[in-house]
Amino acid sequence: MAPLDYILLRLVRRLLPPRVLRGVLKLGVGICPGLETRQPEVAARRYQEALRAKGRSLEGLDILVLGYGGCFGLALELLRGGAHHIVLLDPYAVPDEAANRTLISRAGPYLEMREGRVVPAPRWITLIHDRIEHYTQHGGRPVDLVLSSSVLEHLEDPEAVTAALVDITKPTGYHLHYVDLRDHFFRYPFEMLTFSEDTWRRYLNPPSNLNRWRLWEYEELFRRHFVQVLCEVVERDVPAFRRARTRIRPQFLCGDDAIDAATRLLVHAWEKRV
Numbered sequence: 001m002a003p004l005d006y007i008l009l010r011l012v013r014r015l016l017p018p019r020v021l022r023g024v025l026k027l028g029v030g031i032c033p034g035l036e037t038r039q040p041e042v043a044a045r046r047y048q049e050a051l052r053a054k055g056r057s058l059e060g061l062d063i064l065v066l067g068y069g070g071c072f073g074l075a076l077e078l079l080r081g082g083a084h085h086i087v088l089l090d091p092y093a094v095p096d097e098a099a100n101r102t103l104i105s106r107a108g109p110y111l112e113m114r115e116g117r118v119v120p121a122p123r124w125i126t127l128i129h130d131r132i133e134h135y136t137q138h139g140g141r142p143v144d145l146v147l148s149s150s151v152l153e154h155l156e157d158p159e160a161v162t163a164a165l166v167d168i169t170k171p172t173g174y175h176l177h178y179v180d181l182r183d184h185f186f187r188y189p190f191e192m193l194t195f196s197e198d199t200w201r202r203y204l205n206p207p208s209n210l211n212r213w214r215l216w217e218y219e220e221l222f223r224r225h226f227v228q229v230l231c232e233v234v235e236r237d238v239p240a241f242r243r244a245r246t247r248i249r250p251q252f253l254c255g256d257d258a259i260d261a262a263t264r265l266l267v268h269a270w271e272k273r274v
Helices: 004-015 018-027 040-052 073-080 097-101 132-137 158-168 197-204 215-223 238-247
Strands: 062-066 085-089 111-114 117-120 125-128 143-149 169-180 226-236 262-272
Touching (some): 062 158, 073 085, 117 125, 158 169, 158 215
Parallel strands (some): 062 085, 085 125, 143 169
């Protein structure tokens, strides 16, 4: 049986107006902003270390960040790390003026004040508040590297988004995606996997959407678009998985506890298929 606190929180999340939800997110009350917003320097370093492990770097690259969350801090850190140009793409983000004002004094040439607001300098940063499918269809800038963190698990249509990202990726380009496989009520990381699709969609799925995809589904997705794909399990929660396993729906299990207990995933993909 599902925990009562879980059911109550999920129902409240569905009833909260988007405006209130954004306010709660900024306050960090029960909902934690992403790493890129909280600690952009840590997020940038994490990307750099993952690339370095594969013999790659940011130097001279045009980079697309999918889901920047409203804060320009990650773009600054990537540019300082040697990137040539950053495309920040997020159809839902509203620029966080308070957070971005804290960056302006050390932003160098990358940010500007315009009409009393902090805006990216176009020479260095392109800001897109639109869907990636629309951006690619209207002549979006080809990129060498696509990055995302805790974005893919929220997509309604991962196939369409990934196909659009591949379209805008140069033939020599590379993808690096951190995926959070957990239920985002983090006390119960596998609870969402215990409900039928109908119950999840009608009553419990939060406004930010959790598609409930598992590791093998992401691997299959990227293999359809890239010759080379590596899915690394970054983190597992075996005790929590074992507590929930008897209630988890069969479609969310592959039978290998090392895979089924995964909570965080890092996808590397390169050599896109023509």
